[in-house]
Amino acid sequence: MFSKARILLVRINFYKIAVVCSLAVAVLLGCGRGNNSENSNSITIKGSDTMVHLASAWSEAFMAANSDYEVSVTGGGSGTGIAALLNGTTDICMASRKMKNKELDLARQKGMNLKEIVVALDGIAVIVNPANPVSELTVGQVGKIYKGAYETWGQVGAPKENIIVLARESSSGTYVFFQEHVLKKADYTQKARLMPATSSVIQSVSADNWAIGYVGLGYALDAKGKVKVLSIKENVAAKAVAPSSESVKSGEYSIARPLYLYIDDNASDTVKRFIDFCLSAKGQEIVKSSGYVTVN
Amino acid sequence: MKIIVTKEKAIKLIMLIAASTSVFIVLLIFLFLGKEAAPFIIKPGLSELLGARWVPVSFQKESFGILPLLTGSLLVTAIATLIAVPVGVCGAVYISEVAGSGERNFLKPFIELLAGIPSVVIGFFGLTVLAPVVKAVFGLQTGLNALTGALLLALMAIPTIVSISEDAVRSVPKSYKEASLALGASRLETILRVTTPAALPGVLAASMLGMGRVIGETMAVMMVTGNAAQITASPLDSVRTMTATIAAEMGEVAFRSDHYRALFSVGIVLLLLTFTFNIIAQKVLKKHNGA
Numbered sequence: 001m002f003s004k005a006r007i008l009l010v011r012i013n014f015y016k017i018a019v020v021c022s023l024a025v026a027v028l029l030g031c032g033r034g035n036n037s038e039n040s041n042s043i044t045i046k047g048s049d050t051m052v053h054l055a056s057a058w059s060e061a062f063m064a065a066n067s068d069y070e071v072s073v074t075g076g077g078s079g080t081g082i083a084a085l086l087n088g089t090t091d092i093c094m095a096s097r098k099m100k101n102k103e104l105d106l107a108r109q110k111g112m113n114l115k116e117i118v119v120a121l122d123g124i125a126v127i128v129n130p131a132n133p134v135s136e137l138t139v140g141q142v143g144k145i146y147k148g149a150y151e152t153w154g155q156v157g158a159p160k161e162n163i164i165v166l167a168r169e170s171s172s173g174t175y176v177f178f179q180e181h182v183l184k185k186a187d188y189t190q191k192a193r194l195m196p197a198t199s200s201v202i203q204s205v206s207a208d209n210w211a212i213g214y215v216g217l218g219y220a221l222d223a224k225g226k227v228k229v230l231s232i233k234e235n236v237a238a239k240a241v242a243p244s245s246e247s248v249k250s251g252e253y254s255i256a257r258p259l260y261l262y263i264d265d266n267a268s269d270t271v272k273r274f275i276d277f278c279l280s281a282k283g284q285e286i287v288k289s290s291g292y293v294t295v296n
Numbered sequence: 297m298k299i300i301v302t303k304e305k306a307i308k309l310i311m312l313i314a315a316s317t318s319v320f321i322v323l324l325i326f327l328f329l330g331k332e333a334a335p336f337i338i339k340p341g342l343s344e345l346l347g348a349r350w351v352p353v354s355f356q357k358e359s360f361g362i363l364p365l366l367t368g369s370l371l372v373t374a375i376a377t378l379i380a381v382p383v384g385v386c387g388a389v390y391i392s393e394v395a396g397s398g399e400r401n402f403l404k405p406f407i408e409l410l411a412g413i414p415s416v417v418i419g420f421f422g423l424t425v426l427a428p429v430v431k432a433v434f435g436l437q438t439g440l441n442a443l444t445g446a447l448l449l450a451l452m453a454i455p456t457i458v459s460i461s462e463d464a465v466r467s468v469p470k471s472y473k474e475a476s477l478a479l480g481a482s483r484l485e486t487i488l489r490v491t492t493p494a495a496l497p498g499v500l501a502a503s504m505l506g507m508g509r510v511i512g513e514t515m516a517v518m519m520v521t522g523n524a525a526q527i528t529a530s531p532l533d534s535v536r537t538m539t540a541t542i543a544a545e546m547g548e549v550a551f552r553s554d555h556y557r558a559l560f561s562v563g564i565v566l567l568l569l570t571f572t573f574n575i576i577a578q579k580v581l582k583k584h585n586g587a
Binding site for chain 1: 349351352353354355356364423424427428431437438439440518519522523524525526534536544545547548549550551
């Protein structure tokens with residue numbers, strides 16, 4: 001009796017072990033497949049938060065036209081996307097800034113030959129509260145405000161109220177672009193409030209009468225009525241230009257930047273097809289409807 | 297017989313492993329943080345960390361002085377504690393000593409519910425509701441400042457302080473109160489002079505745990521303090537806390553760069569601070585239980 005029970009027990013244990021083992025093997029195999037990700041019908045895109053909407057719109061249209069393809073898009077910031085591309089965990093990297101030399105060196109070390117494609121242009125709008133009488137500034141004045149040289153609106157010909165300076169977090173591609181082209185590579189004032197997202201910049205500018213902020217043109221136009229978009233003069237003598245897709249494309253509006261996609265030269269044909277789609281007439285139509293400016 | 301003994305031993309071992317996992321994990325976290333941060337001491341040097349400017353992204357010169365972040369965190373924590381402790385302790389005394397059972401059954405679940413609200417929701421509330429109120433009350437230009445952050449954090453610390461203080465107040469022996477009342481003290485005198493002092497160690501421990509919660513909170517604070525890295529003692533200025541800095545910058549930082557290592561150093565400082573709060577709280581509690 002007793003020994004029979006023992007045997008039964010052992011047998012049950014044996015089955016259990018067998019089941020667990022086979023499960024483990026299955027999981028391992030599954031992981032292996034996931035890691036290789038050489039499934040040529042799937043594309044992963046990662047990078048700039050600015051471009052997430054645009055890339056999602058592209059991928060939806062691309063998948064609608066090619067039903068057997070799968071495209072997944074994640075944000076995280078330009079730097080995160082570039083790191084992912086270098087580590088081989090994404091096929092396409094979207095970036096709102098050019099790759100830094102450090103990153104290019106790393107790519108070279110890894111034997112990667114990266115290709116840079118400009119897929120759209122993005123204007124950066126400088127916004128203030130609708131109650132603010134200021135409606136145009138020179139690039140130099142905006143720079144001085146952000147550097148902390150100007151501390152009250154009186155210094156640009158408005159009531160003598162303190163300026164609330166709003167910038168994006170230092171991890172944002174927009175932060176670096178603005179620093180390079182408007183602050184002319186100087187540091188932001190220590191008093192600048194660094195906002196975690198574009199929406200919080202718009203929220204604060206619409207709530208606080210004497211705040212100034214910068215956001216992507218598409219977001220600024222969406223928030224029309226809540227915030228006032230400033231016209232920008234290249235210098236004191238030049239004429240003020242309001243940001244719009246025409247003025248960004250013609251180069252008249254100077255605070256604008258290209259948006260990039262980066263891929264490895266050895267990328268699969270699927271990836272290359274996707275890039276071609278982004279540059280096609282249909283892809284550029286999506287750029288326009290997402291609030292960005294088309295290339296060429 | 298033998299099977300049972302080995303079985304018991306095995307179960308004991310499994311439980312021991314389960315119990316020591318957290319110790320192991322804390323040690324691993326310390327090791328990992330130290331390993332990632334340590335090279336900073338050699339290259340830019342420790343003095344760089346003690347500077348007064350936090351400018352991690354610059355075309356001129358990057359500086360990684362954590363002083364503005366430390367003072368920012370301490371300022372917000374101090375104000376939040378000043379608000380949360382009196383409110384929390386009064387609430388606890390009321391619930392355990394004054395409130396009838398009906399009131400208690402209504403109040404306690406609600407206060408505990410407050411602890412369950414996700415911090416990003418509280419942050420959103422702060423950004424859209426509290427910040428404009430602070431702005432209007434103090435006649436400011438913007439409500440994005442240390443005070444708004446501290447108010448939100450106080451809101452998040454109050455449930456912790458109330459529920460632990462309430463346990464402490466309730467565990468004061470009944471005989472103390474009875475003796476006090478028998479000697480002719482009024483109910484208020486008994487609460488103020490006998491019950492609360494007897495529960496003081498527990499209340500202190502509760503406050504310490506509340507402070508630990510406050511200094512480690514990230515999301516709500518990041519949304520409302522404005523995140524300007526400046527050294528200031530004014531609650532109406534914008535500050536940048538250590539937690540917000542790590543959360544905002546870690547995602548974009550180049551792997552193993554100076555900035556990356558500086559962020560890990562900030563993490564170590566933060567961990568040491570919360571550790572200190574917790575150890576003080578435990579010491580105080582132990583003394584309380586021993587007495």
